[in-house]
Amino acid sequence: MDGVKPLKVAVLGCGSVGSQVVRLLREQAGDLTARVGAPVELVGVAVRRLEVTREVEVPEHLLTTDAHALVTREDVDLVVEVIGGIEPARGLILAALESGASVVTANKALLAEDGPTLFEAAAKAGRDLYYEAAVAGAIPILRPLRESLAGDRVTRVLGIVNGTTNFILDKMDTTGAGFSESLTEAQDLGYAEADPTADVEGFDAAAKAAILASLAFHTRVTASDVHREGITEVSAADVASAADMGCVVKLLAICELREGPDGEEAVSARVHPAMIPASHPLASVREAYNAVFVESEAAGQLMFYGPGAGGAPTASAVLGDLVTIARNRLAGARGAGESAYTQRPVLPMGETRTRYHVAAAVDDKAGVLAAVAQAFAEHGVSIQTVRQEGRGDDATLVVVSHEASDAQLAATVTHLQGMDIVREVTSVMRVEGGHE
Numbered sequence: 001m002d003g004v005k006p007l008k009v010a011v012l013g014c015g016s017v018g019s020q021v022v023r024l025l026r027e028q029a030g031d032l033t034a035r036v037g038a039p040v041e042l043v044g045v046a047v048r049r050l051e052v053t054r055e056v057e058v059p060e061h062l063l064t065t066d067a068h069a070l071v072t073r074e075d076v077d078l079v080v081e082v083i084g085g086i087e088p089a090r091g092l093i094l095a096a097l098e099s100g101a102s103v104v105t106a107n108k109a110l111l112a113e114d115g116p117t118l119f120e121a122a123a124k125a126g127r128d129l130y131y132e133a134a135v136a137g138a139i140p141i142l143r144p145l146r147e148s149l150a151g152d153r154v155t156r157v158l159g160i161v162n163g164t165t166n167f168i169l170d171k172m173d174t175t176g177a178g179f180s181e182s183l184t185e186a187q188d189l190g191y192a193e194a195d196p197t198a199d200v201e202g203f204d205a206a207a208k209a210a211i212l213a214s215l216a217f218h219t220r221v222t223a224s225d226v227h228r229e230g231i232t233e234v235s236a237a238d239v240a241s242a243a244d245m246g247c248v249v250k251l252l253a254i255c256e257l258r259e260g261p262d263g264e265e266a267v268s269a270r271v272h273p274a275m276i277p278a279s280h281p282l283a284s285v286r287e288a289y290n291a292v293f294v295e296s297e298a299a300g301q302l303m304f305y306g307p308g309a310g311g312a313p314t315a316s317a318v319l320g321d322l323v324t325i326a327r328n329r330l331a332g333a334r335g336a337g338e339s340a341y342t343q344r345p346v347l348p349m350g351e352t353r354t355r356y357h358v359a360a361a362v363d364d365k366a367g368v369l370a371a372v373a374q375a376f377a378e379h380g381v382s383i384q385t386v387r388q389e390g391r392g393d394d395a396t397l398v399v400v401s402h403e404a405s406d407a408q409l410a411a412t413v414t415h416l417q418g419m420d421i422v423r424e425v426t427s428v429m430r431v432e433g434g435h436e
């Protein structure tokens with residue numbers, strides 16, 4: 001590639017992902033050059049501290065603690081942001097774009113909180129901003145939504161987009177263990193972090209849901225628009241109850257096109273545990289794997305599956321973006337920018353239509369079933385199936401509803417909890433991925 005001007009790359013952050021990006025950039029320099037059509041040259045790596053042991057060897061002259069000076073260097077064409085968090089990542093990305101560099105980031109938290117600011121800055125600068133690694137790590141899902149499905153109409157995205165929680169729920173399902181025990185195992189094996197809040201409370205999945213919904217429905221959805229419930233309240237009884245129904249419990253990121261209260265097209269974006277039939281493709285996603293199930297008008301059902309985290313898998317997605325941007329740059333072109341032309345409203349959770357599975361320990365006597373059915377009817381909720389398990393003091397009624405608004409279903413559960421014949425509501429969970 002003699003005489004072709006090299007594309008100069010700066011990497012910000014040299015942790016789990018950054019160190020693998022640096023390794024791949026150096027080990028695959030020859031192939032990258034051939035694929036891009038110009039040498040891709042690593043010219044700097046911004047780190048917090050110079051004197052630490054790193055996962056990969058980085059030539060000393062490339063290291064700097066001054067990330068701002070690095071991204072605003074006149075010769076830097078591409079900046080990879082893998083520091084994470086809101087600041088200084090946002091300021092550095094904005095400075096990079098302003099000074100003419102294109103950007104690859106894996107930062108779902110920042111994109112979900114303030115994506116539009118970044119997209120507008122990229123558009124203003126006429127530069128690319130790619131972020132495939134931000135959702136489901138190595139799995140190609142954002143580019144398929146942004147490019148491959150750009151001619152179709154996506155109606156629903158159901159994702160298992162958090163590996164830690166999927167590992168925990170899978171353990172609960174296969175061993176019968178409770179949440180805490182399974183979390184400890186996930187921590188011992190290095191899946192869950194010492195502070196597992198972002199994963200188990202659903203913050204990580206909610207950020208990814210916001211990014212998925214924005215791309216799928218050509219609108220702006222931020223993390224604060226996403227209804228979020230984590231898995232800390234999921235009990236061994238819920239998981240057993242799901243198994244009895246031929247279902248498994250998964251933490252799902254759900255993005256749907258729905259009719260709003262005034263008949264307008266709206267978006268529902270939510271993260272919560274849900275029962276899905278064992279026959280659903282997402283049910284077979286085990287351990288810490290991720291998968292995203294997409295439904296669209298013309299293509300029908302698609303599933304994207306693979307490793308959603310880890311340094312090297314995430315770096316694979318970063319490098320894919322980097323090659324795409326480098327090719328664009330060489331061609332003097334820009335990839336597709338933000339597509340948010342629909343400006344659809346986001347439905348509040350109460351107005352979202354869902355289905356519930358409710359198990360309640362009840363008195364085993366005449367009229368109980370009718371009274372429970374009446375409670376559902378009073379809130380306008382139609383019942384799909386009802387069955388009794390056990391007898392006498394062990395009698396449990398298991399009801400699965402048809403779709404109703406989440407508010408109607410929640411009110412039904414509160415009503416049941418106040419009934420004398422209901423000793424205890426033992427399990428309440430939404431049901432997804434099946435047919436009405």
Ligand SMILES: NC(=O)c1ccc[n+]([C@@H]2O[C@H](COP(=O)([O-])OP(=O)(O)OC[C@H]3O[C@@H](n4cnc5c(N)ncnc54)[C@H](O)[C@@H]3O)[C@@H](O)[C@H]2O)c1
Pocket residue numbers: 012013014015016017018046047048049065067081082083084085088106107108109133134137308309310311314
């Ligand atoms: N690890 C994964 O599996 C994974 C998967 C998908 C996306 N991501 C995203 O990738 C990003 C990086 O994640 P990670 O797991 O590599 O995190 P990490 O904590 O391992 O690495 C971040 C690095 O940035 C460094 N850093 C912090 N402030 C800095 C500054 N001002 N200048 C230079 N360096 C600074 C830290 O010292 C650390 O080494 C995050 O946005 C994360 O959400 C990670």
Ligand SMILES: N[C@@H](CCO)C(=O)O
Pocket residue numbers: 137161162163164165191199204308309310
């Ligand atoms: N903590 C995330 C990693 C990548 O986002 C997970 O468990 O999937």
Ligand code: NA
Pocket residue numbers: 132133134135136137138139140141142317
């Ligand atoms: Na991805």
